[in-house]
Structure formats: structure tokens, C-alpha cells
Amino acid sequence: MGNAIKDLCRPIASLRLTVVLMAMSIVLIFSATWAQIDNGIWHVVEKYFRSFVVWVPLQVFLPRPEIGKQIFPGAFPWPGGTTLGLLLLINLLAAHATRFKLTLKRSGIILIHTAIILLLVGEGITGAFALETQMPIYEGQTTRWAHDIREVELAVVNHAFPEHDQVLAISQSALEQRSVIDHVRLPFQIRVERFMPNAIVQRRVPNDTDPPQADHGLGVTHRVIEQSRVTGVGAQSVDPPAIIIQIRREDESLGRFVLSPLFRQDDIRIVGQRVQVEDQQYHLYLRFRRYYKPYAIRLNEFSHDRYTGTKIAKNFSSDIHLSDPTHHEDRNVLIYMNHPLRYHGETFYQANWLRKSDDGPDFGTVLQVVDNPAWQTPYIACLLAGTGMLIHFGMTLIRFLRHQTA
Amino acid sequence: MTKYERHTASRTVPILLISICAAYLLIPLKPSGTDSDFNINALAKVPVSYKGRVKPFDTVARNCLMVISGRQKLENQTLDLNAAHWLLDVLSRPTTAEEYEVFRIDHPDVLAIFGWQKTDKKHFSARSIREHGTELIRQAQLAGQIPSQKRSLFQRKVVELASHLTLYDALANYRSLHLIPPISPQHDWMDAATAANYTETSGQPLPGMRAWRKVLEAFNKQHADHFNQSVKNLADIYQENEPMATRQARHETLFNHYAPFAQCRVLYVFITILIFLSWIAFTQPLQAAAMSILLLTFLVHTGGIATRIYLSGRPPVTNLYSSAIFIGWGCILMCLVLEYLYRNGIPTLLAATSGFLTLLVAWALTGDGDTMAVLVAVLDTNFWLATHVVVIVLGYSATYLAGLIGLVFILRGVLTSSLSAGESKKMGQMLYGILCFALLFSFVGTVLGGIWADQSWGRFWGWDPKENGAVLIVLWNALVLHARWGGLVKQRGMAILAVFGNIVTSWSWKGTNMLGVGLHAYGFIESAIFWLAFFMASQLLIMAIGCLPLSCWRSFRVTTRSQTRQQANDGSPK
Numbered sequence: 001m002g003n004a005i006k007d008l009c010r011p012i013a014s015l016r017l018t019v020v021l022m023a024m025s026i027v028l029i030f031s032a033t034w035a036q037i038d039n040g041i042w043h044v045v046e047k048y049f050r051s052f053v054v055w056v057p058l059q060v061f062l063p064r065p066e067i068g069k070q071i072f073p074g075a076f077p078w079p080g081g082t083t084l085g086l087l088l089l090i091n092l093l094a095a096h097a098t099r100f101k102l103t104l105k106r107s108g109i110i111l112i113h114t115a116i117i118l119l120l121v122g123e124g125i126t127g128a129f130a131l132e133t134q135m136p137i138y139e140g141q142t143t144r145w146a147h148d149i150r151e152v153e154l155a156v157v158n159h160a161f162p163e164h165d166q167v168l169a170i171s172q173s174a175l176e177q178r179s180v181i182d183h184v185r186l187p188f189q190i191r192v193e194r195f196m197p198n199a200i201v202q203r204r205v206p207n208d209t210d211p212p213q214a215d216h217g218l219g220v221t222h223r224v225i226e227q228s229r230v231t232g233v234g235a236q237s238v239d240p241p242a243i244i245i246q247i248r249r250e251d252e253s254l255g256r257f258v259l260s261p262l263f264r265q266d267d268i269r270i271v272g273q274r275v276q277v278e279d280q281q282y283h284l285y286l287r288f289r290r291y292y293k294p295y296a297i298r299l300n301e302f303s304h305d306r307y308t309g310t311k312i313a314k315n316f317s318s319d320i321h322l323s324d325p326t327h328h329e330d331r332n333v334l335i336y337m338n339h340p341l342r343y344h345g346e347t348f349y350q351a352n353w354l355r356k357s358d359d360g361p362d363f364g365t366v367l368q369v370v371d372n373p374a375w376q377t378p379y380i381a382c383l384l385a386g387t388g389m390l391i392h393f394g395m396t397l398i399r400f401l402r403h404q405t406a
Numbered sequence: 407m408t409k410y411e412r413h414t415a416s417r418t419v420p421i422l423l424i425s426i427c428a429a430y431l432l433i434p435l436k437p438s439g440t441d442s443d444f445n446i447n448a449l450a451k452v453p454v455s456y457k458g459r460v461k462p463f464d465t466v467a468r469n470c471l472m473v474i475s476g477r478q479k480l481e482n483q484t485l486d487l488n489a490a491h492w493l494l495d496v497l498s499r500p501t502t503a504e505e506y507e508v509f510r511i512d513h514p515d516v517l518a519i520f521g522w523q524k525t526d527k528k529h530f531s532a533r534s535i536r537e538h539g540t541e542l543i544r545q546a547q548l549a550g551q552i553p554s555q556k557r558s559l560f561q562r563k564v565v566e567l568a569s570h571l572t573l574y575d576a577l578a579n580y581r582s583l584h585l586i587p588p589i590s591p592q593h594d595w596m597d598a599a600t601a602a603n604y605t606e607t608s609g610q611p612l613p614g615m616r617a618w619r620k621v622l623e624a625f626n627k628q629h630a631d632h633f634n635q636s637v638k639n640l641a642d643i644y645q646e647n648e649p650m651a652t653r654q655a656r657h658e659t660l661f662n663h664y665a666p667f668a669q670c671r672v673l674y675v676f677i678t679i680l681i682f683l684s685w686i687a688f689t690q691p692l693q694a695a696a697m698s699i700l701l702l703t704f705l706v707h708t709g710g711i712a713t714r715i716y717l718s719g720r721p722p723v724t725n726l727y728s729s730a731i732f733i734g735w736g737c738i739l740m741c742l743v744l745e746y747l748y749r750n751g752i753p754t755l756l757a758a759t760s761g762f763l764t765l766l767v768a769w770a771l772t773g774d775g776d777t778m779a780v781l782v783a784v785l786d787t788n789f790w791l792a793t794h795v796v797v798i799v800l801g802y803s804a805t806y807l808a809g810l811i812g813l814v815f816i817l818r819g820v821l822t823s824s825l826s827a828g829e830s831k832k833m834g835q836m837l838y839g840i841l842c843f844a845l846l847f848s849f850v851g852t853v854l855g856g857i858w859a860d861q862s863w864g865r866f867w868g869w870d871p872k873e874n875g876a877v878l879i880v881l882w883n884a885l886v887l888h889a890r891w892g893g894l895v896k897q898r899g900m901a902i903l904a905v906f907g908n909i910v911t912s913w914s915w916k917g918t919n920m921l922g923v924g925l926h927a928y929g930f931i932e933s934a935i936f937w938l939a940f941f942m943a944s945q946l947l948i949m950a951i952g953c954l955p956l957s958c959w960r961s962f963r964v965t966t967r968s969q970t971r972q973q974a975n976d977g978s979p980k
Contacts (some may be wrong), residue, residue, distance in 0.1 A: 015892025022885040026878055033874045045869050119853075123867060132864065239412070307458025308594045309584050313783040314458075337783045338790070338862045349864045370864035378866045389846040396842065398973040400835070404747065 007085050013094035023308040049081030050127050051141040108392025115385035122377030129373035137299040144296050146369045147288035149238045155285040187277045191246040199224040201244035201262045217273035259286035295324035301367040316350050318365040334405030346371045420695035427699045434664050443630035449637045450490035453655035455584035455595035462655035474570045475508040496578050498622040513563040531549040556608035576907035579956050586614045636928035640655040643952035651719050671765040673703040675933045677758035686958050693751040718778040727771040734764030736803030776841045790858045798851030805911045811837045812904030816952040825961035834897035845883040853874040875914030882910045902952040909942045
């Protein structure tokens with residue numbers, strides 16, 4: 001019985017397969033590097049590494065044609081990162097099931113391979129569960145939420161209450177998929193007329209021949225124009241979507257609105273557009289998806305030091321106050337480059353800063369908030385693999401030197 | 407030759423050659439005679455703050471002149487000035503300095519906007535450029551509206567020239583040089599305007615300010631005695647107020663003047679030649695000499711890196727320039743171990759070649775300005791620079807060295823008959839050992855890089871071009887070793903695959919930085935990209951040679967023939 005399984009495992013465990021899978025991974029990673037010239041890094045990661053199959057256009061390996069010229073035709077299918085990762089994992093496990101015995105001589109290799117398994121599994125968990133959000137805070141302001149700049153939501157907010165706001169948020173997927181949104185807690189019906197994944201906002205010129213996109217709010221004086229998706233090597237920039245919606249109540253239009261997260265007062269405060277329903281006022285916001293937190297963070301001071309006589313940043317740091325009544329935490333923390341705050345499974349990093357113009361003064365910080373259940377795996381993997389390689393190659397070296405002197 | 411004569415030759419030849427090299431290394435230490443009455447060398451040692459780092463006047467002058475003109479000296483038919491003299495002229499005798507032909511312009515289209523044609527002359531004076539200043543500014547502004555990655559080569563060259571002119575003007579107007587040391591630990595170095603403003607508002611005279619003014623006035627009037635007196639006065643003031651900075655600046659000036667890496671570059675070529683000669687005659691004495699000279703040169707190389715660590719207060723690798731120097735250093739260190747184990751001259755040849763090539767690359771990178779420039783916030787961590795960066799660069803070293811061993815294996819096997827079965831086995835062992843190190847360093851270095859990324863922005867792995875490049879090296883080394891373990895390749899196959907490692911490493915080290923920049927340069931290729939492509943193509947050619955059937959390999963053909971002969975003699979069956 002055991003032998004039958006071993007026989008079955010043998011071809012799956014072969015080193016020949018390992019080499020082929022490694023070569024295929026190399027091709028995949030190489031293609032994905034070139035693809036980053038045209039597409040944002042998130043897009044490439046989803047398409048090449050978190051997929052089973054990817055169609056690689058031949059154009060990615062060639063100089064880009066000038067705008068308007070024909071792109072080079074053709075593409076070839078290739079196993080994606082998920083497929084190759086899983087196959088390497090199976091190959092490795094099968095190899096251990098059939099070939100490797102648990103001996104001292106093999107201990108180095110076993111450690112290295114455990115580390116590889118940890119890294120592969122860790123990357124899988126990160127891909128599936130890690131959440132990266134950002135927390136922009138003005139100096140002196142207290143914030144209880146972080147947002148994911150890769151996704152938007154339509155928030156309908158009632159500001160009438162003195163202590164809090166009443167918020168109902170509609171997810172991006174609902175806005176993309178449904179044309180009519182009805183909810184028991186919504187005082188009106190929302191018809192999504194158009195969803196643009198990436199759009200810019202322009203002020204309408206007085207003698208614009210195109211009709212305005214909206215009859216209420218900012219859409220009367222501004223228009224949104226659809227753009228292609230974000231590109232560029234390592235671009236961390238955002239695709240700001242836009243929507244055109246109609247608000248209806250009992251077959252009567254309460255107005256057509258254009259919403260975009262680019263309608264802002266300054267860096268982060270998105271301008272709400274008012275809908276009047278009888279005596280109640282509601283504000284509409286198309287904003288980045290918010291995650292509310294059980295704790296609050298106040299920014300005491302943000303510092304941005306530069307080297308003498310240059311614009312080169314020497315340091316960024318955020319002096320914040322963390323208060324979390326449920327965990328009895330109430331303290332000041334300094335977050336700066338390479339020194340994040342780890343707090344209850346989340347990690348806070350100094351990511352960016354807020355300012356009105358390129359040369360203007362700074363007036364706030366942006367913290368990156370990462371919730372990654374697998375964040376410790378690389379640390380363990382590095383330790384295991386380093387030790388494993390030292391043991392294995394060390395033994396090889398000692399054997400060799402003995403042979404040499406003999 | 408009698409036995410005795412041969413014995414003396416084997417003794418005297420190495421000693422003679424080593425003495426020549428030692429003498430060569432000592433030449434720059436002799437104090438350079440001042441050809442003018444002005445003691446500019448004393449001024450060159452005075453510390454100033456420029457681009458955020460306190461450094462000697464000499465370094466500022468050398469770096470700025472390097473950026474603008476591609477050289478560290480101003481030399482033509484009529485002039486022979488060192489960099490510090492040039493900068494002093496820029497500061498104190500602007501009309502004279504305006505006439506110096508220092509601005510390098512290569513691109514014919516950039517020459518054309520001035521109405522010039524491509525001639526032997528590559529350097530132009532500030533005055534002659536200013537005559538067409540408005541057109542240059544217009545062109546630079548036109549190009550400036552396009553994102554830098556999408557500019558054509560012409561546009562990039564125009565913007566570059568305009569930035570050189572800006573750099574020059576900022577120097578000439580005392581805007582960028584912070585000459586005046588801080589008056590208290592809370593203060594910063596001050597530029598001339600800030601210092602003047604401070605004196606006016608506080609009524610306190612700044613001694614450094616007055617001393618500098620005297621120096622510049624004396625030089626402007628070309629009064630040697632006054633100049634030397636005021637430089638001495640200036641140096642005394644700095645010695646008193648900034649003793650630490652003054653000492654460091656003095657050492658850095660010496661370091662600039664000695665230029666250890668330039669010395670090493672020459673000696674590495676010399677060692678290569680010695681090894682080649684040793685294959686023709688005097689094998690033993692020449693190889694012994696080559697190994698000793700290698701050790702000597704390696705000491706100077708190490709000293710150069712150690713001095714840079716002392717001067718910058720940073721681990722050895724902080725930018726591309728220092729990575730090139732360190733890659734060479736790592737290769738040579740591994741070669742010395744191999745030479746100790748095998749003693750056949752091949753590792754010495756590999757060491758000298760890799761040392762020369764990496765220092766050549768480093769030299770080509772000095773055009774960017776200060777090689778010890780300050781680091782942006784995210785890089786400002788000596789812990790990660792000392793761990794991740796050093797380990798990953800050692801990984802580059804080992805992978806390059808493996809590639810070089812593979813290359814020598816192929817060329818030696820195909821072109822000569824010296825690669826006997828024993829030699830082939832030896833080289834296979836070397837290659838295998840170095841590949842193991844390459845995998846160890848590149849893997850640990852890459853994972854450490856991921857951990858750094860997790861520390862600084864919360865993402866262990868982001869699949870960006872630089873990370874992808876690093877993991878490609880790891881995968882490639884792992885692939886070669888697994889192919890070896892699986893018996894898919896033997897020595898020759900491993901050598902061919904290792905040569906491809908050179909391409910992978912170059913891609914990771916240099917290529918990823920050029921992504922998106924080179925692709926939009928229609929019609930022209932920037933020289934760095936050209937050399938990278940040239941290098942990669944040459945490695946592919948070597949691999950193709952390695953794939954030639956064994957009957958084309960002179961070494962193996964000989965063995966096959968001699969084996970056949972031996973078998974014929976033995977009468978043994980095949």
C-alpha cells in the first residue's frame with residue numbers, strides 16, 4: 001500500500017519537474033516585470049501572480065509603440081502564480097514523501113524546504129487575507145477609520161444628529177453590478193446611470209456644447225471624463241472612479257448627481273452633495289471604502305526633516321496619541337520610517353503626508369494600516385532557511401576540505 | 407637555463423614585479439608640487455556643507471566638475487587646473503570662469519539648437535551657452551512638460567544641460583554652497599545670504615564669513631601672499647570651530663587625491679596580463695608574482711572601502727557606485743579562498759578580471775555626483791544597509807563569479823587543450839561551491855529585503871521590479887543546483903547555465919533601474935543600456951559556444967583521441 005503511494009509520487013516528486021517549474025516561474029516573473037511598464041502594480045499582481053493562467057501579450061517584451069500606432073499582436077498562455085506555487089508545493093511535499101529520509105545529513109535541506117513551504121503558504125495567506133488601508137490624519141484631528149484607496153463606496157450620510165452621523169454605505173461591487181439600488185433604510189432609490197472605473201474631474205467652460213452631466217450639485221459646474229487605467233513602474237497612485245446617479249422617490253426624480261472622490265476641499269475631505277427629502281437632508285459622498293476601528297488616533301504633530309539646503313527627506317515622523325478604551329490603552333506613540341507601531345494584529349507605518357501643493361506646508365500625516373495574519377512567516381522562514389543553508393553547505397564544505405587534505 | 411638560474415629567476419622575478427607595483431601604489435602619496443604661488447591645496451581641505459553633507463571643498467569641486475564636464479580636472483590646450491582651482495575661479499573670478507570650456511555636450515541635436523556642429527570639441531564655456539540661453543530654456547521648458555520617463559533622448563539631454571547650467575549658477579551665486587559652519591549645535595551650516603542676514607539682524611559678526619570674503623578677494627585680485635595668509639587664517643578658524651569636520655575633510659581630501667580604486671584598476675589589468683604571460687613562459691614565478699600582487703591590490707581595495715565607511719559613517723553599500731566596488735571586492739575575496747584551495751592561477755585571473763570590470767563600472771557611475779551622498783529617509787538605516795544590502799550584494803558577487811568560472815571553463819575547453827579531466831573536475835568543484843554561496847547569499851539577502859519592506863511599509867513582498875530581479879537570481883541559482891543534483895547537467899551544462907547567471911544578475915542589478923526609461927528612447931539608446939545589452943548578448947554568445955558539440959572542444963577532442971590511443975595500446979575493448 002505504502003509502496004503504491006510512493007510509486008505514484010515518484011514522477012510528481014522528480015527533480016526534473018522541479019527544474020521545469022523553476023524555469024517557468026522565472027519566465028512568469030520576468031514577464032510580470034515588463035508588464036509593469038503599462039499597468040499598475042496591483043493589476044499585474046492580480047493578473048500574473050494571483051491567477052491560475054495568464055495570457056502574456058508579446059508586446060510586453062518589445063519597445064512600446066508610439067501613441068496611436070499598432071501594438072504588436074499575439075499573446076501566449078502561461079501558468080499563473082497560484083498554479084506554479086501550488087505545483088512547486090506539491091512537488092516539494094512529494095519529494096519529501098518519497099526521497100528524503102529524516103537523517104542528520106539531510107537536516108539542512110529539510111530546514112530550507114520547510115522555509116520555502118512557509119514562504120509559499122505565507123504568500124498565499126497574505127494574498128487572500130491581508131488588508132492594506134490608509135489613515136490620513138490632520139494635525140490635531142482624531143480619526144476612527146482607515147480607508148482602502150483601491151475601492152470606493154457610495155456613502156449616504158445624515159448629519160442631523162449632534163453626537164454622531166448616520167451612514168449607509170453602498171459597496172463598489174453593488175455600484176458596478178446593479179442599476180437600481182433599493183434598501184429599507186434608504187429614504188430613496190438610487191439609479192446608477194454610469195460607473196467609470198477611472199475618471200478625472202474638469203470644470204465646465206461657460207459655452208460648453210455638451211449638456212451638463214447632472215442637474216444638481218457639483219455636476220452642474222463640473223464634468224467627469226473617463227480615463228484608461230493607471231500605469232507606470234511601481235506606481236502607487238490611485239484610480240479615482242466616478243459615478244453618475246439619479247435619486248428617485250415615488251417615481252419622481254430628486255436630482256441627477258455626478259460623484260467622484262476628487263471633489264475635495266483639500267487633500268482628504270470629500271465634499272458632500274445635498275439631497276433634500278421632505279424635511280430631511282442627506283449628503284452623498286463617493287469616497288474610498290472605510291473601515292471603522294474600535295480605537296481612536298489623534299495626530300499631535302507631524303515632522304518632515306530635510307537635509308541642509310536640499311529637498312531630500314531626512315526623516316518623516318508622526319507623533320500620535322492612541323486611545324482604546326476596550327483595551328485600556330491611552331498613550332503617545334512616535335511612528336517614523338522603518339519604525340512602525342504594531343498594535344492588536346495591525347501595523348501602522350509612516351506612509352505619506354498631506355499638503356496642499358508641492359511646495360506648500362505639511363499639515364497632516366498618512367499612516368498605512370496593514371492587517372496581515374501571516375506577517376511573521378517571513379521572519380521564521382528566513383531564520384530556518386539561513387540555518388539550513390549554513391548546515392547543508394557547511395557540511396559539504398567540511399567534506400570537501402577533508403577530501404582535499406586526505 | 408641551469409637549475410640554479412631557474413631558481414634565481416623564480417625568486418627574483420616575483421620580487422621585482424611586486425616592488426614595481428608597491429612603488430606604483432606609493433606614487434600618489436608624494437605631496438603634489440604646487441605649480442602656482444597660490445596654496446589652493448590648503449583651501450581644498452576646508453570643510454563646507456553641500457547637498458546636505460559636510461565635505462571638503464575639494465570633493466564639492468570634483469563632483470560638480472565631474473557632473474558638468476565628465477572629468478575631475480580642467481585640461482585643454484591652454485589650461486591645466488585642478489577641480490578646486492576651477493571652483494575657486496567660479497566663486498571669485500566669475501568673468502574668467504565663464505570662459506572655461508567645461509560644459510560637455512555630446513548630442514548632435516543639442517549642439518544644433520546652439521547652431522553648432524559636431525566637431526572634436528565636446529566642451530563649451532558658460533558664456534557661449536548663455537548667448538543662446540533663451541533657446542535652451544525654451545527647449546528645456548518644452549521637455550519639462552513631459553513626465554521624465556517619457557522624454558526622448560534629445561529632451562533628456564536638453565534638460566540635463568539646463569540642470570548643469572543651474573548647478574553652475576547656484577555655485578557661482580553662493581546659493582547652494584553652505585560655507586559658514588553652524589554657530590551652535592542647534593544651528594545648521596549657512597549659505598552666504600543667510601549668514602549675511604544673520605550678521606545684520608543679530609549684529610554678531612561671523613568669523614568664517616569674514617575669512618572666506620578675504621580669501622575670495624585675495625584670489626580675485628590674484629594676490630598670492632594675501633591669499634595664502636587668508637587661507638591659513640580660514641583654516642585656523644575652521645580648525646577651532648569645527649575640529650571634527652576639519653579632520654574628516656582633511657582625510658577625505660587625501661582619499662580623493664590618492665584615488666585607491668583608480669590605482670587598483672590599473673593593477674588588476676597588470677595581474678591579468680601576468681597570468682596570460684604565465685601560460686606562455688615562467689609559469690611558476692609569474693603566477694606567484696600575480697598572486698602576491700593580487701593580495702597587495704586587494705588590501706588597497708579593502709582600505710578604500712574601509713575609508714569610505716569611515717568617511718560616510720555608513721555600511722559599505724549605499725548606492726550603485728558603492729555596490730559596484732563591493733561586488734568586485736566580494737568576488738576577489740572568494741577567489742582568494744579558491745586560490746588558496748586550488749593554487750592553479752585560475753582564481754587569480756578571475757579575481758583580477760572581476761576587479762577590473764566592476765571598478766570600471768563604478769568609474770562610469772561617478773558622473774552622477776557625490777558617491778557618498780546623503781540618503782533619503784527610508785534608506786537612512788544602517789542596520790538594514792549593513793544586513794540586507796551587504797548580503798544581497800555578496801549574492802551578486804557570487805553569482806557573477808560563478809558565471810565567470812563558467813565562462814572560463816567554456817573558453818578554456820573550446821579554445822585550448824588544457825582542460826584535462828582533472829582540471830575540468832576542479833573547475834566543476836569551484837563552480838559548485840560558489841553557486842552554493844550564491845544561493846545562500848541571494849536567498850537570505852532577498853528575504854531580509856522582504857523583512858525590511860515589512861518593517862518600513864508593511865508589505866513583505868510587493869512584486870516590484872527590483873524585488874522580482876532579486877528573486878530571479880535566487881530561482882536561477884536554485885535551478886542550476888537542482889539540475890545538478892538531479893543529474894540533468896554535469897560540469898559543462900553547469901558552466902553554460904552559470905554563464906546565464908551573469909545575465910540574470912545584470913538584469914537585477916542594473917536592468918530593473920532602466921525599465922521604462924530606455925523603452926521610450928526611440929532611435930537612440932543611452933550608453934548604459936547599450937553596454938548592458940552588449941554584455942548580455944556576449945554572454946549568450948558564450949553560452950552558444952558552450953553548446954557546441956564536444957568534437958569542437960579542443961580539450962575534449964584531445965582527451966578522446968588520447969583515450970582512443972591508450973585503449974588501442976591497451977587493446978582493451980571500448
